[in-house]
Amino acid sequence: MSLKLNSSGGGSVTLQEPTTASDVTLSLPAANTTIVGTDATQTLTNKTIQGGAVTSGTAVASTSGTAIDFTSIPSWAKRVTVMCSGISKSGTANFLFQLGDSGGVETTGYTGGTFAASSGAIIYAAPTNGFQTLGDAAGVVLVYGSIVFTNITGNTWVASGLLFGNNYNVQIAGEKTLSATLDRVRITTTNGTDTFDAGSINILYEG
Amino acid sequence: MTLTRIEVNVQTGEAKEIELTSEEIAALPEPTQPEPAVEPVDLRAMIETLQAKVAALEAQ
Numbered sequence: 596m597s598l599k600l601n602s603s604g605g606g607s608v609t610l611q612e613p614t615t616a617s618d619v620t621l622s623l624p625a626a627n628t629t630i631v632g633t634d635a636t637q638t639l640t641n642k643t644i645q646g647g648a649v650t651s652g653t654a655v656a657s658t659s660g661t662a663i664d665f666t667s668i669p670s671w672a673k674r675v676t677v678m679c680s681g682i683s684k685s686g687t688a689n690f691l692f693q694l695g696d697s698g699g700v701e702t703t704g705y706t707g708g709t710f711a712a713s714s715g716a717i718i719y720a721a722p723t724n725g726f727q728t729l730g731d732a733a734g735v736v737l738v739y740g741s742i743v744f745t746n747i748t749g750n751t752w753v754a755s756g757l758l759f760g761n762n763y764n765v766q767i768a769g770e771k772t773l774s775a776t777l778d779r780v781r782i783t784t785t786n787g788t789d790t791f792d793a794g795s796i797n798i799l800y801e802g
Numbered sequence: 803m804t805l806t807r808i809e810v811n812v813q814t815g816e817a818k819e820i821e822l823t824s825e826e827i828a829a830l831p832e833p834t835q836p837e838p839a840v841e842p843v844d845l846r847a848m849i850e851t852l853q854a855k856v857a858a859l860e861a862q
Contacts, residue, residue: 650812652810652812652815653810653812653815653817655808655810655817657808659806659808659819660806660807660808660819661805661806661807661822662807662808663807663808663809663810664807664808664809664810665810665812666809666810666811666812667811667812667813667814668812669813702829715844715845724831781807783807785831786830786831787830787831788805788830791808798812800812
């Protein structure tokens with residue numbers, strides 16, 4: 596049986612039940628809203644797509660500060676990519692990538708290492724306070740590349756990075772288990788006091 | 803010198819520069835020595851040296 600609502604404009608709206616042997620429930624939201632119809636063009640308003648979408652953060656100029664934190668990463672994020680475009684810093688420390696949760700950025704418990712290769716030299720480091728680059732020098736050296744953090748299970752994140760700077764090709768791989776759900780990443784330097792002086796940094800996150 | 807960090811909220815896009823607290827400054831890593839300069843390696847010369855050694859061994 597259909598339900599017909601007569602319109603003051605002379606027309607009507609009919610609510611027609613489907614042809615089905617099972618019971619179907621149409622749940623309406625407790626809000627003033629518009630149900631999407633079959634128009635050729637539809638606009639989603641105030642809808643959050645969780646999972647399946649790649650969301651870009653806001654690129655920030657890395658020209659000041661000793662660290663750049665990207666915070667409020669949604670709990671449903673399963674992959675976070677940090678992108679560095681021509682970043683530089685004031686001293687000779689290397690760049691350091693760290694993960695964090697609601698308790699703050701975690702500075703211990705990182706596993707993995709970094710290889711940096713140039714023409715004729717290979718250098719290696721295995722820090723436990725983050726994932727770092729190698730071969731950086733002060734001033735005009737610009738570093739390009741990205742590091743990807745992928746959630747393998749629970750609060751454990753696997754890191755995979757490839758960057759270039761100062762004639763070094765830098766490969767980073769490792770793992771970090773956080774004490775809670777990831778909600779932030781930090782880009783800083785291995786001494787924590789060098790200041791950013793060039794380039795820009797942004798992140799992508801996806802569920 | 804005042805140490806600061808940039809904090810960017812990825813959901814709102816808001817960015818702000820925050821001065822490091824004394825606790826954060828105390829937690830900074832100990833200063834490390836700069837990495838030693840890396841001397842370029844002449845791979846061709848190394849290969850030629852090794853080839854000469856192998857040839858000498860084979861001649862024995």
